[in-house]
Amino acid sequence: MNWLALASIVSAAMAVSFGAIGPALGEGRAVAAAMDAIARQPESASTISRTLFVGLAMIETMAIYCLVIALLLLFANPLLKLTP
């Protein structure tokens, strides 16, 4: 194993672990705000939860991007093709 592969594996793990922190905090805040809104106005629960789902998907995409970067590093690493 060369240094490039080692660096790729470590940075893939770093990408996922640090990339999950931000979306996790963001989703927590979004869900808390939605719960608050539903508790205040239960009659608008369906609209709020629909918007919440879409918003959560948007936030979640950030973490998914990190996952895709990690997978690219692990399975389709462009750098490893340069060095035989």
Add this chain to the structure above:
Amino acid sequence: MNSPLTSVTLFHVGPVPVTLPVVVTWAIMAALVLGGRVLTRNLSLVPSRTQAAFELVVDTVDSQIRDTMRVEPGPYRAFIGTLFTFIFVANWSWLVPGVEPPTAHLETDAALALLVFIAVIWFGIRAVGVKGYLATFAYPSPIMIPLNFLESLTRTFSLLVRLFGNVMSGVFVIGIILSLAGLLVPIPLMALDLLTGAVQAYIFAILAMVFIAGVVSDGRPVPATLAPSPSPRTLP
């Protein structure tokens, strides 16, 4: 462990390699088309049990379109409904042993996202004309033209990566846990995957609606009759 970015070639039709996701996709398409044909063969005004159940599905799609896009669902029902049904069935297709969901591969998701990209242009031009469609890029001000243009590309890409990432990670995690812990352990995760699959299909359809609505109804007043109904409804 197989890379999630590549897919297995099953056989060749002439020079064209046919992979497992393609076969599953065609099987799902055939099942949906045949199912639709059989179910709509004897439609009656007084619905039978089956017809009522499937009318409920169509009705839910309609009300979602009405609530999200604030337009009459007629022109969009076919596209959005098919999109949702196909992704839903594809995400749950791993319930059949030996089948891997085609949405867990980049190509299927790329095709679906491309469909949405084209549909936004198509529905936009049909609703507001070529001029009106191009004018939506300058909304709310002409300074936004490069950003709006970039957004229309990146949101298609994020649609693709979102569906791929969610479904693929589910399959991947189950594979890892199965190899580490053994039989029957990943069952709770598989149940979670069913939920994720349904939610992702729903989100994909909702986002397609939002993108189309952004072009169709930019700057148009909302008719009073299409305001969201006050009756409490639950999410599907």
